[in-house]
Amino acid sequence: MRVNFTVNGRPYEADDVWEGESLLYVLRERMGLPGSKNACEQGECGSCTVRLDGDPVCACLVAAGQVEGRDVVTVEGLADYARQRAAGGCASGACGDAKNTGTSVDAAQRWEARPADSQTGEAAELSTVQQAFIDAGAVQCGFCTPGLLVAADELIERNPEPSDADIREALSGNLCRCTGYEKILDAVRLAAAREETQTAGTGA
Ligand code: FES
Ligand code: FES
Numbered sequence: 288m289r290v291n292f293t294v295n296g297r298p299y300e301a302d303d304v305w306e307g308e309s310l311l312y313v314l315r316e317r318m319g320l321p322g323s324k325n326a327c328e329q330g331e332c333g334s335c336t337v338r339l340d341g342d343p344v345c346a347c348l349v350a351a352g353q354v355e356g357r358d359v360v361t362v363e364g365l366a367d368y369a370r371q372r373a374a375g376g377c378a379s380g381a382c383g384d385a386k387n388t389g390t391s392v393d394a395a396q397r398w399e400a401r402p403a404d405s406q407t408g409e410a411a412e413l414s415t416v417q418q419a420f421i422d423a424g425a426v427q428c429g430f431c432t433p434g435l436l437v438a439a440d441e442l443i444e445r446n447p448e449p450s451d452a453d454i455r456e457a458l459s460g461n462l463c464r465c466t467g468y469e470k471i472l473d474a475v476r477l478a479a480a481r482e483e484t485q486t487a488g489t490g491a
Contacts, residue, residue, distance in 0.1 A: 292354040294318060295364025304351045311335045311346035314361060322362035322433045333461030336434035338368075343441045345460075362433035365440060369414035371437045372444065373485070386389035415485070416440045420471075435461045439475045444484055448468035449475065 290301045294314070301313050311328070313338070314320045324334035329345045335346040338360040346359075360368050413421070416439050426432050435458060442449055442457035449457070454475045463471060 288352060290351050290355050292357050292359060293360060294320070294359045295357075295367070299431075301351060302357070306350075306352070308351045309347050310339075310351050310354055310359065312347040313351045314346060314359075320361055320363050324430055324433055325351075326430060331462070332431070333434040333438065333458075334431050336403060336437045336461065338437060338441060343438050356465050359427055360437075362436055365436060366414040366417065369416070369440060370412070371375035414440065415481050416443065416474075416478040419481065420474040423470050423474035425466060425470040431461060431463040431465075435463070439478065442475070443479050447479060447482060447486070449479055 288306075289303050290304050290313075292299060292301075301317055304313065309328075311323055311325055314323050315325060316478050323337055323346050325347065326332045326334040328335075330345045330348040331456065333345060336343050337346045338351065339354065340342070377387075391468065414436075416436055420426055420432065421437060425435075437457055438461050439454075442454065446453055446457075454472055458471065458475070470480075
């Protein structure tokens with residue numbers, strides 16, 4: 288079967304997709320986007336988390352055929368996604384009621400990645416969440432990190448002032464074998480605080 292969808296704002300056509308093929312397989316093996324990790328392939332670890340029409344999903348559990356006509360954002364496009372959200376004309380809660388609904392399908396469909404760097408993530412300026420993970424020391428082996436970044440960014444978009452309980456709940460599907468989670472919590476708190484400061488600075 289043939290599947291047409293957008294990844295990080297770019298249209299993509301996958302041919303000869305077999306029925307059991309996952310979105311994760313298409314991203315990693317057909318598109319050369321290895322940011323979304325394949326750890327368990329059973330929906331247990333969250334390392335493959337991407338956004339599908341704005342919602343965080345485990346790409347290993349999504350059949351490729353299910354993404355026909357839909358929009359996917361991977362960690363490679365996260366920085367551009369966040370940048371456009373900050374600009375206010377994007378696939379984000381900034382276009383709607385972020386606290387209650389997160390990204391709408393319409394908003395996600397209006398989002399476009401910048402062509403220069405969003406497909407591979409190379410040379411991309413880091414998003415607030417990405418920088419916060421570095422600054423808080425929340426990355427060790429890094430295998431869980433892409434999924435955590437996507438999930439944490441979605442949380443802050445939906446809930447700009449998350450409590451510790453909110454963070455724990457939002458990241459409960461993302462397993463990390465290295466950090467003990469404290470640094471990850473620090474990173475999300477830091478990202479939320481920085482986003483709040485930036486928003487206050489722009490008067491938004
Ligand atoms: S690889 Fe998808 S949840 Fe673990
Ligand atoms: S940093 Fe190694 S699994 Fe999380």
